[in-house]
Amino acid sequence: MLNTTPLNALHRAAGAKMVDFGGWEMPVNYGSQIEEHHAVRRDAGMFDVSHMLAIDLRGDGARRFLSYALANNVDKLAAPGKALYSCLLRPDGGVLDDLIAYFIREDAFRLVVNAGTADKDVEWVESLSRERAPRLVLVPRRDLAMIAVQGPRARERVWSALPQTREATEALKPFVAVQIGDYFLARTGYTGEDGFEVTLPATRAAELWDALAGAGVRRCGLGARDTLRLEAGMNLYGQDMDESVDPLESGLAWTVDLSGARDFVGKAALLSKPRLRTLVGLILVDKGGVLRGHQRVQTARGDGVVTSGTFSPTLGASIALARVPAGVAPGENVHVAIRGKLLAARVVKPPFVRNGKILVEP
Amino acid sequence: MNVPSELKYTESHEWIRTEPDGNLTVGITDHAQQALGDLVFIELPAMGRTLQAGEACAVVESVKAASDIYAPVAGVVVAANDEIAAAPEKVNADPYGSWLFKLKPSDPAAPEKLLDAPAYAKVAGDD
Numbered sequence: 001m002l003n004t005t006p007l008n009a010l011h012r013a014a015g016a017k018m019v020d021f022g023g024w025e026m027p028v029n030y031g032s033q034i035e036e037h038h039a040v041r042r043d044a045g046m047f048d049v050s051h052m053l054a055i056d057l058r059g060d061g062a063r064r065f066l067s068y069a070l071a072n073n074v075d076k077l078a079a080p081g082k083a084l085y086s087c088l089l090r091p092d093g094g095v096l097d098d099l100i101a102y103f104i105r106e107d108a109f110r111l112v113v114n115a116g117t118a119d120k121d122v123e124w125v126e127s128l129s130r131e132r133a134p135r136l137v138l139v140p141r142r143d144l145a146m147i148a149v150q151g152p153r154a155r156e157r158v159w160s161a162l163p164q165t166r167e168a169t170e171a172l173k174p175f176v177a178v179q180i181g182d183y184f185l186a187r188t189g190y191t192g193e194d195g196f197e198v199t200l201p202a203t204r205a206a207e208l209w210d211a212l213a214g215a216g217v218r219r220c221g222l223g224a225r226d227t228l229r230l231e232a233g234m235n236l237y238g239q240d241m242d243e244s245v246d247p248l249e250s251g252l253a254w255t256v257d258l259s260g261a262r263d264f265v266g267k268a269a270l271l272s273k274p275r276l277r278t279l280v281g282l283i284l285v286d287k288g289g290v291l292r293g294h295q296r297v298q299t300a301r302g303d304g305v306v307t308s309g310t311f312s313p314t315l316g317a318s319i320a321l322a323r324v325p326a327g328v329a330p331g332e333n334v335h336v337a338i339r340g341k342l343l344a345a346r347v348v349k350p351p352f353v354r355n356g357k358i359l360v361e362p
Numbered sequence: 363m364n365v366p367s368e369l370k371y372t373e374s375h376e377w378i379r380t381e382p383d384g385n386l387t388v389g390i391t392d393h394a395q396q397a398l399g400d401l402v403f404i405e406l407p408a409m410g411r412t413l414q415a416g417e418a419c420a421v422v423e424s425v426k427a428a429s430d431i432y433a434p435v436a437g438v439v440v441a442a443n444d445e446i447a448a449a450p451e452k453v454n455a456d457p458y459g460s461w462l463f464k465l466k467p468s469d470p471a472a473p474e475k476l477l478d479a480p481a482y483a484k485v486a487g488d489d
C-alpha cells in the first residue's frame with residue numbers, strides 16, 4: 001500500500017500519470033514532461049512535494065545540537081527564517097541524507113528531509129538527541145503538506161493566489177522563510193529558478209493547489225522536477241550521493257564547514273580520508289543516446305560512473321552528473337559507454353542552467 | 363487509447379502496416395509512446411540489415427528511459443526514417459503517422475500471425 005499526499009485526488013483528476021516514488025504514489029507528469037520543464041524555466045510551475053517530511057526541533061539547546069548533528073554550520077543562521085542546506089552524516093562520513101534546516105527561534109528549528117530517508121532520519125536524529133540533548137523534542141510533521149512553486153513568475157503568481165502573503169514576502173531574500181498564518185513561505189527550491197516552497201496544513205493543501213492553478217501556475221510532476229534539478233546541478237539523494245560516499249566526493253564540499261573547532265558527526269572521518277573521487281558535470285558531445293545513471297565513464301585518470309543523467313530540455317542535449325577520479329577537470333574530454341559504444345562527452349562545472357540561462361558551452 | 367483497426371501489432375507494442383508492395387512499415391503504438399513519455403532519441407537499424415523475428419533492432423529513448431524496438435517478423439531492412447530520428451517528438455504527437463523503419467519480410471505470410479487491433483487492445487489494457 002503506497003503512501004499518498006493530500007493532493008492525490010487532484011493529481012488524478014488532472015490526468016497525472018502516477019508512479020511509485022520511494023513508497024509514495026506521486027505524479028510523474030500530467031502529459032508532456034518537457035512542456036512542464038519549460039513552464040518552470042519560462043513562467044511558473046508547481047510541484048506537490050508533500051512526501052518530503054518537516055521535522056520540528058523544539059526546546060533549549062536546539063542550535064547547539066544541530067551544530068553537532070549537521071555537516072554545515074547552523075551558526076551561519078543569524079536571522080530568524082534563514083535556511084541552510086546541509087548533509088546529515090554518519091560517523092564514517094557517509095551521507096545519511098541532505099536537508100534544509102530553518103532557524104525559526106532559538107528554541108525552534110525545522111529540518112526538511114527527503115521522503116525515502118525520512119524514517120531513517122527521524123530514528124537517527126532521535127537517537128543522537130537522546131544522547132546529546134535529551135530535553136529536545138522532535139516532532140515529525142506529517143500533518144503538513146508542501147507545494148513548491150518555481151519559475152521567473154512564481155512569486156507574483158503565489159501573491160495572486162495568496163494576496164495576504166505579499167507584503168511580508170516581497171522583500172524576502174533567497175533562502176529565507178517566514179510564517180504567515182497557516183503558510184510557511186520559503187524562498188527556496190530545487191529547480192534553479194526563483195520561487196517559493198509553501199508548507200501548510202494538509203487540510204488546506206487542495207485549496208491552495210486549485211488557487212495556484214487558477215493563477216496560471218502549471219502542474220508539474222516529478223519527471224520535470226528531475227530534469228530541472230539536474231540542469232541546476234543539484235544532487236539527488238540516492239543517486240548522486242548515499243551512505244557509501246562522503247559529501248567531499250559528491251560535489252558538496254561547499255556545504256561542509258570544516259573550519260574552526262566545531263565538532264560534528266563525520267568530521268574526523270572527513271579530515272582523515274584521502275579524496276579519491278569528485279563529482280563533475282558531463283555534456284554528451286556525440287550523438288547515440290542519452291546519459292543515464294550507472295553508465296561507465298572512461299577518463300585519462302581511470303574509470304568513473306554516471307550518477308544521474310538525462311536529456312536537458314533547455315540545452316537540447318544530454319547532460320549528467322558523474323563521479324570520476326579526482327583531478328578530472330572541466331574542459332577535459334571523456335567517453336561514456338552507452339549500449340556498447342564509447343561516446344564522447346565533455347566535463348563541465350555544474351550548474352548547467354540557472355534562472356533560465358544556459359551557463360555551459362553546448 | 364488509440365488502436366487503429368487496419369494495423370497489426372506485437373505484444374512488445376510495435377504497429378505494422380503491410381504496404382501494397384508487400385513491405386512492412388513499423389512504428390510504436392500510442393500506448394507505447396504514452397508509457398515512455400517525451401521521446402528525445404531514436405536509433406534506427408541500418409539499411410540492408412537482416413533481422414530475426416523478435417530481434418532488438420532499434421532504440422527509442424525518452425527523458426525517462428531507453429527502450430528496445432523489436433523486429434515483428436524476420437526480414438531485411440529496406441528503409442529507415444531518418445526524419446523521425448532527427449525529430450523524435452513527432453512520435454509522441456502522431457505515433458501512427460511516424461514510422462521507424464520498413465522491412466521486407468522473408469515470409470510474406472508471417473504478418474498474418476501478428477496481433478489484430480482487438481487482441482492488441484487487450485494486451486495494452488492489461489499492461
